[in-house]
Amino acid sequence: MTASMNRNPQLNAHGELHHLLSIEGLPREIIERILATADSFINVAEREVKNVPLLRGRSVFNLFFETSTRTRTTFEIAARRLSADVFNLDIARSSTSKGESLLDTIDNLTAMQADMFVVRHASSGAPYLIARHVAPHVHVINAGDGRHAHPTQGLLDVYTIRHYKRDFNRLVVAIVGDILHSRVARSDIHALTTLGVPEVRAVGPLTLLPAGLGELGCRVFTKLEDGIRGADVIIMLRLQNERMRGALLPSAQEYFRNYGLTPEKLALAKPDAIVMHPGPMNRGVEIDSRVADGGQSVILPQVTFGIAVRMAVLSIVASSKAMQ
Amino acid sequence: MKLAIRNGRVIDPASGRDEVADVFVADGRIASVGGAPSGFVAERTIDARGLIVAPGLVDLCARMREPGAEGALKREMRAALAGGITGVVCPPDTDPPLDEPGLVRMLRQRSREAAGARLYPLGALTAGLKGEALAEIETLAEVGCVAFAQTGSLPHDNGVLLQAMRYAKTFDLPIWLRPVEDTLAGNGVAAAGAVAGRLGLPSIPVEAETVALHTIFELQRATGARVHVCRLSSAAGIELVRAAKREGLPVTCDVGIHHVHLIDVDIGYFDPAFRLDPPLRGDRDRDAIVRGLADGTIDAICSDHAPIGAEDKLLPFGEAAPGATALETLLPLVLKWARERDVPLVAALAKVTSAPARVLGEDTGRIAVGAKADLVLFDPDEHWRVTPEALASHGKSTPFAGYELEGRARATIVGGEPRFQR
Numbered sequence: 001m002t003a004s005m006n007r008n009p010q011l012n013a014h015g016e017l018h019h020l021l022s023i024e025g026l027p028r029e030i031i032e033r034i035l036a037t038a039d040s041f042i043n044v045a046e047r048e049v050k051n052v053p054l055l056r057g058r059s060v061f062n063l064f065f066e067t068s069t070r071t072r073t074t075f076e077i078a079a080r081r082l083s084a085d086v087f088n089l090d091i092a093r094s095s096t097s098k099g100e101s102l103l104d105t106i107d108n109l110t111a112m113q114a115d116m117f118v119v120r121h122a123s124s125g126a127p128y129l130i131a132r133h134v135a136p137h138v139h140v141i142n143a144g145d146g147r148h149a150h151p152t153q154g155l156l157d158v159y160t161i162r163h164y165k166r167d168f169n170r171l172v173v174a175i176v177g178d179i180l181h182s183r184v185a186r187s188d189i190h191a192l193t194t195l196g197v198p199e200v201r202a203v204g205p206l207t208l209l210p211a212g213l214g215e216l217g218c219r220v221f222t223k224l225e226d227g228i229r230g231a232d233v234i235i236m237l238r239l240q241n242e243r244m245r246g247a248l249l250p251s252a253q254e255y256f257r258n259y260g261l262t263p264e265k266l267a268l269a270k271p272d273a274i275v276m277h278p279g280p281m282n283r284g285v286e287i288d289s290r291v292a293d294g295g296q297s298v299i300l301p302q303v304t305f306g307i308a309v310r311m312a313v314l315s316i317v318a319s320s321k322a323m324q
Numbered sequence: 325m326k327l328a329i330r331n332g333r334v335i336d337p338a339s340g341r342d343e344v345a346d347v348f349v350a351d352g353r354i355a356s357v358g359g360a361p362s363g364f365v366a367e368r369t370i371d372a373r374g375l376i377v378a379p380g381l382v383d384l385c386a387r388m389r390e391p392g393a394e395g396a397l398k399r400e401m402r403a404a405l406a407g408g409i410t411g412v413v414c415p416p417d418t419d420p421p422l423d424e425p426g427l428v429r430m431l432r433q434r435s436r437e438a439a440g441a442r443l444y445p446l447g448a449l450t451a452g453l454k455g456e457a458l459a460e461i462e463t464l465a466e467v468g469c470v471a472f473a474q475t476g477s478l479p480h481d482n483g484v485l486l487q488a489m490r491y492a493k494t495f496d497l498p499i500w501l502r503p504v505e506d507t508l509a510g511n512g513v514a515a516a517g518a519v520a521g522r523l524g525l526p527s528i529p530v531e532a533e534t535v536a537l538h539t540i541f542e543l544q545r546a547t548g549a550r551v552h553v554c555r556l557s558s559a560a561g562i563e564l565v566r567a568a569k570r571e572g573l574p575v576t577c578d579v580g581i582h583h584v585h586l587i588d589v590d591i592g593y594f595d596p597a598f599r600l601d602p603p604l605r606g607d608r609d610r611d612a613i614v615r616g617l618a619d620g621t622i623d624a625i626c627s628d629h630a631p632i633g634a635e636d637k638l639l640p641f642g643e644a645a646p647g648a649t650a651l652e653t654l655l656p657l658v659l660k661w662a663r664e665r666d667v668p669l670v671a672a673l674a675k676v677t678s679a680p681a682r683v684l685g686e687d688t689g690r691i692a693v694g695a696k697a698d699l700v701l702f703d704p705d706e707h708w709r710v711t712p713e714a715l716a717s718h719g720k721s722t723p724f725a726g727y728e729l730e731g732r733a734r735a736t737i738v739g740g741e742p743r744f745q746r
Contacts, residue, residue: 009593021593024522103638123640124524125594133638146642147524186524211527212518 009131016320019131019140020313022149023190030316031194035159037312038305044081045307054315055084058115062088063105064143065121070279071143071153074303075118078310084116102126103133110135116318117141124148124183136323141313147181153278154187156309158195160302161233164274168192174201174221174228174269177237177259177286178208184278185237186216193217203227204259207248224259231269235276236261236286244285252285262288266296274298325367326350327740328360332372332701336379337674338690347377349697352740356693370742372701375734378673379689380410380441380698382680384578384626385554386651388412388443389718390434391427392419396718400631400651401440403717405744407652408700408733409627411681411688412441415500416448417475423448423459425467432468439743441736442698444684446473446500449488455479458488462495470684471552472497477504478536485539489549498550498685501540503561504602508532513642515557515603519588525642528603533561541568544575552683553577555628557602559612566621576683577621579613580628581650581657586610586723596637596644597723600628603646614665617675624680627654631719649712649719656729659704663730669704697740704731 012018060079116139124146131140144150179185202218221227244252327349334345348355389396416422435443447469451457512528514520520527591598616622630647662672681689712720736744
């Protein structure tokens with residue numbers, strides 16, 4: 001246990017955000033600064049010329065060890081709008097299949113003058129390993145690691161909530177579904193509790209709820225109706241195909257009967273409650289189409305905000321001083 | 325060789341002796357403690373003033389990676405001697421597994437050539453450690469296996485375990501088992517609880533240990549087989565062993581040294597050095613381990629040494645190989661536990677000398693006239709920093725990298741022969 005492993009590895013000696021690995025442990029001011037910076041980029045998207053020169057001359061490598069067209073695309077758009085040079089590497093199908101180790105891959109790309117790595121990996125904690133390994137000037141952004149964290153999704157979710165609800169201090173937010181396997185849920189919980197949301201609820205069957213939700217500041221509900229009653233915000237999680245049948249759940253149908261969000265169940269929440277989903281959705285499994293396409297759904301605005309939030313993260317991280 | 329070790333503080337946990345005395349060694353055995361035997365002329369004298377003279381450590385689990393990695397045994401034996409260890413039990417999870425008499429003979433031959441610590445091989449309980457068919461355990465015992473183990477987890481098939489216990493009982497051979505129920509442990513990499521939940525690491529519930537212990541004890545009641553339970557990790561598991569001992573079942577057990585000190589929170593930001601098997605559990609579990617050591621529920625502490633190459637540790641937490649290098653840190657970490665928990669030195673050293681020797685049924689781990697002269701000399705207050713590159717073992721990954729520890733071997737004597745001096 002070296003000193004460097006105990007210090008928050010995301011921050012440099014000046015307390016600036018050098019890597020974005022997790023929302024856990026981020027000071028509230030940094031989160032608020034990201035949200036405020038994202039505000040300024042929302043307007044960029046509406047301009048004729050959508051690019052700003054903040055990352056001109058910088059190389060951003062999208063390293064997706066796990067395929068994800070959607071997240072990779074939004075990072076790519078964000079980096080291009082900041083005028084960065086963007087390189088997409090589909091690692092899942094190239095170097096690692098040739099036996100090259102994760103850190104060898106990183107070394108090779110660093111030698112190609114990479115300034116920033118946007119990393120998605122199936123193993124929880126992989127971006128921490130990379131962040132410990134890279135040269136002091138290189139930045140690492142976690143784009144989803146195993147079940148652990150998906151910090152930019154957490155940030156765009158709180159950005160969306162702030163957009164519609166303004167104030168975090170009175171909200172009841174329910175996160176529904178497969179929390180055990182969800183990096184989105186963990187990042188949402190940290191973001192919401194850091195911003196002062198008084199009641200964060202975790203809703204799902206006991207097979208899909210991890211230990212320690214209480215320590216994270218959540219109230220646990222196993223019945224959807226109880227969990228969303230009076231809620232201001234409902235975040236529905238995607239149920240992975242491989243979980244729909246087995247020892248955790250008997251079938252997608254039974255899951256939908258108990259945890260699918262229908263207009264009837266949504267009526268238990270506050271009348272002005274918003275419905276969110278990180279996508280891609282399984283219609284008829286976790287969410288009814290009438291809800292997904294209904295007036296309370298903010299699922300498409302989430303995607304739009306996601307680009308501005310990722311621009312904010314990339315630009316803030318890039319402006320930090322090198323690690324010591 | 326006739327050897328005199330003068331003016332050391334002789335600590336013999338088996339007898340409770342703790343006094344400054346001279347130790348005289350002849351023909352590989354202790355000739356006397358105190359006055360020299362009549363006519364004794366030392367060919368060599370070691371001045372042990374300011375040092376503790378204790379029985380060499382007996383380590384109930386250290387992986388030497390042979391057969392499998394050529395030259396590994398010699399190197400790890402050097403590490404054992406540097407750690408003051410004079411006897412090592414090698415588990416059979418080698419490549420290939422130790423399930424044939426020829427392999428055991430070869431390993432013992434190489435061990436003699438390495439001139440390191442004494443080697444106590446564990447034979448495989450089942451052919452190829454597959455948990456399906458029994459290995460030739462009576463023949464393996466004949467060629468020197470001290471006991472028979474299933475590594476990793478219990479055999480998947482309880483029927484095989486029942487028959488293995490019956491068969492072992494037939495020849496009164498001991499069985500060593502890891503209390504892990506594989507169907508519950510699954511592909512977990514961290515102990516179930518708040519830390520694994522927060523870090524999103526696949527987890528191993530404590531029931532993987534308790535269900536396995538219930539299985540072991542129930543089958544012991546049916547068969548009367550002698551069992552040594554390897555690497556307990558949980559408060560609940562220790563409580564079950566305590567009850568089994570009270571009931572009179574023929575059971576002994578050990579813990580790994582890291583679990584005496586560390587808990588899951590120490591994983592920090594996914595530090596792969598803390599990926600261990602069994603996984604680190606909570607502070608309640610660690611406290612139960614400390615209490616279990618104090619009240620005798622836990623017989624012995626082992627290093628659970630695993631010489632893992634850097635390439636297998638420089639990986640995301642869940643993909644990193646579990647285990648740590650520990651031969652060279654076992655003694656100072658035992659001393660650290662003794663200091664921090666106010667355990668008398670005699671009692672602390674017992675857990676790595678006389679007690680493991682008793683588990684093995686070997687005539688070692690004590691300083692008494694006629695006993696094998698396996699000894700360690702150390703200064704308990706010597707400060708040193710754990711520098712991975714400076715370790716003799718091939719394995720450099722330890723949770724204690726960079727730590728200041730106190731105490732390490734100055735000399736290690738096996739069979740009356742000084743084999744290591746610093």
